[in-house]
Amino acid sequence: MSKKQDQGTNLLYRLIGEARTYDDVIVMGRGDPDFDTPAHIVAAAKEAMIHHHADHAPPEGLPALREAIAERVKRVNNIDVDPATEVVVTNGGQEALFLMVLAVIAPGDEMIVPEPNYNTYADSLAFAGGVKVEVQTWPNDAFRADPDLVRAAISERSRALLLVSPNNPAASVISPADTAELLDIASENDLMILSDEIYDLFVYDDFVHTSPAALPGGKERTLTLNALSKAYSMTGWRLGWIVGPADLMARVAELKAAISGGASVISQHAGIAALTGPQEPVEMMAEAYRKRRRLVLDALDAMGMKYGLPQGGQFVFADIGFTGLDSAEVAQRMLTEQHVLAYPGSAFSKDRKDYLRMTFLQPEDQLIEGLERMKTAMGSIMAGQ
Numbered sequence: 001m002s003k004k005q006d007q008g009t010n011l012l013y014r015l016i017g018e019a020r021t022y023d024d025v026i027v028m029g030r031g032d033p034d035f036d037t038p039a040h041i042v043a044a045a046k047e048a049m050i051h052h053h054a055d056h057a058p059p060e061g062l063p064a065l066r067e068a069i070a071e072r073v074k075r076v077n078n079i080d081v082d083p084a085t086e087v088v089v090t091n092g093g094q095e096a097l098f099l100m101v102l103a104v105i106a107p108g109d110e111m112i113v114p115e116p117n118y119n120t121y122a123d124s125l126a127f128a129g130g131v132k133v134e135v136q137t138w139p140n141d142a143f144r145a146d147p148d149l150v151r152a153a154i155s156e157r158s159r160a161l162l163l164v165s166p167n168n169p170a171a172s173v174i175s176p177a178d179t180a181e182l183l184d185i186a187s188e189n190d191l192m193i194l195s196d197e198i199y200d201l202f203v204y205d206d207f208v209h210t211s212p213a214a215l216p217g218g219k220e221r222t223l224t225l226n227a228l229s230k231a232y233s234m235t236g237w238r239l240g241w242i243v244g245p246a247d248l249m250a251r252v253a254e255l256k257a258a259i260s261g262g263a264s265v266i267s268q269h270a271g272i273a274a275l276t277g278p279q280e281p282v283e284m285m286a287e288a289y290r291k292r293r294r295l296v297l298d299a300l301d302a303m304g305m306k307y308g309l310p311q312g313g314q315f316v317f318a319d320i321g322f323t324g325l326d327s328a329e330v331a332q333r334m335l336t337e338q339h340v341l342a343y344p345g346s347a348f349s350k351d352r353k354d355y356l357r358m359t360f361l362q363p364e365d366q367l368i369e370g371l372e373r374m375k376t377a378m379g380s381i382m383a384g385q
């Protein structure tokens with residue numbers, strides 16, 4: 001296997017492939033919620049299959065769903081958008097992020113990316129012919145995207161700033177003050193902000209999620225991404241969105257039409273039910289993640305492992321530098337010897353060979369067992385076995 005084939009997303013898919021071959025595997029790697037999609041959403045999809053399956057869906061999405069999205073981003077994020085011209089429905093967050101990058105980045109343009117970050121941004125940037133300019137973030141600073149470092153990374157080719165908050169994999173949340181300062185920097189340097197807010201409903205302790213598009217002067221230079229995958233446990237339904245200023249959204253809609261046309265009408269009707277129906281299931285899931293996060297952090301504390309405190313999202317990015325091994329090797333040994341899958345930090349960033357990303361997207365008994373197996377694997381690594 002070539003080196004490139006065993007890096008980033010490819011490395012993750014190889015590990016997932018091996019994990020599938022074990023009957024008793026505990027998957028603490030993948031970022032997909034473990035809950036069933038709430039019943040009223042499934043019922044709306046069934047109804048749509050019978051009555052709406054052949055509806056014409058415009059590439060930018062069904063009007064009723066765009067209205068529900070506009071209402072949601074106003075209610076949750078305080079972003080004002082016109083559903084007719086400033087909302088595009090996508091095939092999940094994954095397509096949304098490709099569309100955002102393709103709409104904004106021309107060959108040679110630079111995008112400033114706080115690292116570590118969700119690895120598909122690097123892939124989409126490569127497709128667009130853009131250049132990634134990394135700004136490093138570290139656990140001793142709670143993986144803060146330091147505005148001074150962002151300012152220092154700007155060049156004449158800078159076109160956009162990526163903000164993923166809460167972050168995957170670092171689980172950091174950009175504070176209201178930093179969001180305002182980063183927006184000022186973007187305005188002073190005429191940068192677009194690509195704001196990935198897919199984890200915005202999962203924020204812990206006293207941390208606060210802020211949408212740059214909600215701040216004065218923010219909307220006209222921000223594309224905001226979200227999806228139903230995480231909040232409603234709808235990963236496989238493939239439904240997400242981008243909202244932003246009408247001129248850029250026209251470009252996004254054009255790309256969406258060319259790449260895949262409208263999203264599945266069945267999923268879109270389910271999406272309307274998700275956004276306009278009862279929100280208690282989301283609160284119930286958020287509460288479960290809160291409890292599981294505590295459980296994982298207590299177990300890591302007991303093992304003496306260091307990590308950046310997860311301020312939001314569904315992950316812990318833990319420091320395994322004490323093993324002296326590359327995270328890909330540690331993840332491989334944990335998987336092959338103990339049948340527990342965590343993701344190597346090196347899959348997210350070449351400079352994060354000392355980290356493992358773990359999720360709390362498993363029932364508590366599985367998490368406890370997974371952490372126990374991880375401890376055993378670490379024990380044998382440290383004993384030089």
Ligand SMILES: Cc1ncc(COP(=O)(O)O)c(C=O)c1O
Pocket residue numbers: 031091092093094095097118164167168196198227228229230235239240
């Ligand atoms: C930060 C971030 N953005 C986008 C996505 C893609 O989301 P989706 O599963 O809706 O395609 C993910 C998925 O894990 C993510 O973590």
